[in-house]
Amino acid sequence: MSGGIFYEIAKRNVRIHLLRSSLAMLGIIIGVVAIASMGILGNSLVLTVSDSLKTVGDSVIVTPHVGGNTRGFGGGGGGSSSLTLSEQDFMQIKRVSAPNVAIPVLQSSDRMQLGVGSDEIVATVYGLNPDDVPELLKLKEGGYSRGNSGCLVGSTFAKDHNVKVGSRILIGTDGNKGTLRVTGIIEERGMAFDVSTDSAVVATKEWFDAAYNRDNYDKVVVKVKNLDDLPIVKSAIEKQMNKRDTVVDVMDTRKTMDTIFQAFGQITTFVSAIGGISMLVAGVSILNIMMMSVTERIKEIGIMRSIGAQRKEVMAMFLYEAAILGIIGSIIGGVMSLLGGYAISTVMLQTTKYLFVPSSLIHIVYGMTFGIIICLVCGIYPAWRAANLNPIDALRHE
């Protein structure tokens, strides 16, 4: 193949029509940037959410069934309309989940003060068995509370209200539920399905029962050691608890997370597809200028063919031209996507750590590849047309 000279002609033709070529390339640049930066943004969002959710991906969460016929939850409470799980329910869940750990959780919201006379705030209060706490929560500072007057607080709670290990919190209006001393600060957990402790207070179950006069549970969290067992544990609980009526709702957090990521993935694909439309428009402009290039050079094609250039060589010359536009446009677009992605990540996510990871950078490769492919595809028809011109007619063309 005498590809060299045809490539050279294609290159010079792009250069001689610099303005026209640049405008066509601009379309490709915009297309690549649209696809790549949308992809990067979507992926960064997924990574951000997944980072804040990954600590809870190993749980099965059992909550009372909402909205169906109940058999009177609340066990001993008889006729209580509040949706809770009884001790008996918990024991059944614990038995079918073994050897995985089942953790009963009590939950409420209450007013509290961080010292006598200070402003009242409202926060979530959890009640957990002291033995279960290390299974569920990791501490940033201090130690786990043993006694009933100790509590843990979430990291956001501690930061917002300037709470330290040793601080005292008055729970209830004017501290009517008692005073708790902070023994430890919980590591940030982010958004969680089991217990969201970042802005909460975690007390002992015993204290919680006494303060709120409760002996039933709001939910049971089963920590599954082997992630592959998640669906087995989930169905075992459902089978045991929902024999006749639907008594409990069982949520497999990993599945929920998968659904969330799937939704994010679909959004990313959709937004990238919108970017893809701009690439198609760019493709049409490439087709247009390639057709123009062929029309302008009909006579030249005729001369080439008459002195011995094969059809495939003429075709290659025009495809080279489309490829040059595609490759240069895509490279510029790729660089701009990286810069754009950096800017968007900095502004929207306040971090660029999700930009320089393969799953984000691959979107630049996708954008660039799509750009080059679109250019080549849109170059095929004009190139084919040029190659199949009748040399006699082409020579006669003025």
Place this chain on the structure above:
Amino acid sequence: MSEQPVMVFQDVTKVYPLPAGDVTALDSVSFQVERGEFISVMGPSGSGKSTLLNLMGCLDVPTTGDIFISGTRIGDMSDIDLTNLRRDRIGFIFQYFNLFPLLNTLENVTFPLMLKSGKKADAERGRQVLRSVQLEESLYSHTPTELSGGQQQRVAVARALINDPDILLCDEPTGNLDSKTGAGIMDLMTELNRKGTTIIMVTHDHGIAEYSKRTIKIADGRIVS
């Protein structure tokens, strides 16, 4: 082997089917061209000159009859083979020079050589042919638009000669030149023919036709003398 005619037309007819009815552009034309001949083809407009030129240049194939180029029958050749034949055996010289505007003199001349060899241009061979058509060395890097008409036609002649063709096919080679420059080109043709190149020249200029050794006159698609 060297006595074989470079071109043979045997009873060649070319019919163009048109909606208004078939047009017979060439009607049972037969002639042959021996190696080293200098022939001019003359005839009025519409006589079939262009059709004859297209057939001689293997840009088209006859409807009936046979054409042989150096013993090779072109009638049922594929497009690829016809293209290779044009590249290797025929040198084209056009009225409007038809150089590639994006290539410089040397690249224009070596273009057919690159098509043939598939390799990078053999610049030395290009220079050698350009010297043989008496073009100044300082012009080798110029683009066609920077050359005069006469200079462009010399480049075109060099391009036609680069693959050492069996036949040089010229279509009104001086038609776009003033008489003095045209005479210079014809002197060059004569010189090439003297060195052994076979030349067939289509023209309607009697003065130019006088440079050739034989004239084929054509009218209404037939050879008249």
